Amino acid sequence: MRLIDIGVNLMNSAFDGDREEQILKAKKANVSPLIITGSSLEQSRAALEFARLHGLYATAGVHPHNARYWDEQSAAFIRNIALPGGSVAGAIALGECGLDYDRNYSPHVEQRRCFEEQVKLAAELKLPLFLHVRSSLRGGGAWEDFLAILKKYRKDLTRIVVHCFTGSSGELEACLELDAYIGITGWVCDERRGSHLWPLLSRIPANRLLLETDAPYLLPPSLSSGGRRGRNESANLVYIAEFVAGKLGKIAETLAEETFKNTVEFFNLNLEI
Numbered sequence: 001m002r003l004i005d006i007g008v009n010l011m012n013s014a015f016d017g018d019r020e021e022q023i024l025k026a027k028k029a030n031v032s033p034l035i036i037t038g039s040s041l042e043q044s045r046a047a048l049e050f051a052r053l054h055g056l057y058a059t060a061g062v063h064p065h066n067a068r069y070w071d072e073q074s075a076a077f078i079r080n081i082a083l084p085g086g087s088v089a090g091a092i093a094l095g096e097c098g099l100d101y102d103r104n105y106s107p108h109v110e111q112r113r114c115f116e117e118q119v120k121l122a123a124e125l126k127l128p129l130f131l132h133v134r135s136s137l138r139g140g141g142a143w144e145d146f147l148a149i150l151k152k153y154r155k156d157l158t159r160i161v162v163h164c165f166t167g168s169s170g171e172l173e174a175c176l177e178l179d180a181y182i183g184i185t186g187w188v189c190d191e192r193r194g195s196h197l198w199p200l201l202s203r204i205p206a207n208r209l210l211l212e213t214d215a216p217y218l219l220p221p222s223l224s225s226g227g228r229r230g231r232n233e234s235a236n237l238v239y240i241a242e243f244v245a246g247k248l249g250k251i252a253e254t255l256a257e258e259t260f261k262n263t264v265e266f267f268n269l270n271l272e273i
C-alpha cells in the first residue's frame, strides 16, 4: 500500500519536537510523500522551505481564520513564494483558503476578500486550489458565500479540492457539480460526528476522492487513548484509508492505489503512478 497525505499541518507547533521524525514515521507506514498545508503567509514560506529540504511538497495560502492579516502586499508575497526558486520549493497548490463563519477569528467581509483574492491568484498562476469551508451542518452559514465565489471563477480555475469534507448530501452534490475533488479526513471514522458521511462516500466518483489526516487535528477517536484526544499524525492515514475502504466495500490496497493516482494527477506531482 502507498498513500500520500494531502493535508498535514506539519509546521504546527504540535510538531516542534519531532518534525523530521514525523516524515520517517509516515514513510515506515507507507505514507509518503507528505503535502504540508500552508495556512498563513509566514507558515507557508516555512512550509515551502521545509518541504524543499526534506523532499516533501507544500501549498501556500491564508486560512480564513487568518484573513484579517491579508493586505495589499499579501498576493505579491504568495506569488513570490509560490513560484519555484530561491530557498523554497514551489507551491503545488494555492491554499488552504476559503470561508469559516463559525468561530469568526476574522470578520466575514475580510474572509471573503482574502478568499476571492486567492481564487484569482490560483487562476492567474494556474495552480490547483486547496479549499476550506465549514459545512452548514457544523454551523456558521459560510456555504452559500463559498459557493458563490467559487462559481464566479470556476471556469478560470484548474483543479479544486474541498478539503476535510464534512458536509451534507446537498453540499456534496454542489461540490461535484463544480467538478471538485473531495478530501476525506479521519472525521469519517468518528461514529458520533461523522457517520452521516458513510452513505455519501459511495457517491464520490473513484477518480475524485483524496485522503488526508489534517494532523495534528482530527485524530480518529478509536486511536485516542485514555479518553483524551491526542495528536494526529500522517502515519494514521493508513487507518483512515482502511476505514474508508471498509465503508466502500473495497480492498484497502485498491483504494490506496486509486487515491494515490488521484493525488498525483490533482497536484501534478512528478511521481510514477
Ligand SMILES: [Zn+2]
Pocket: 096, 131, 132, 133, 163, 164
Ligand atoms: Zn481546513
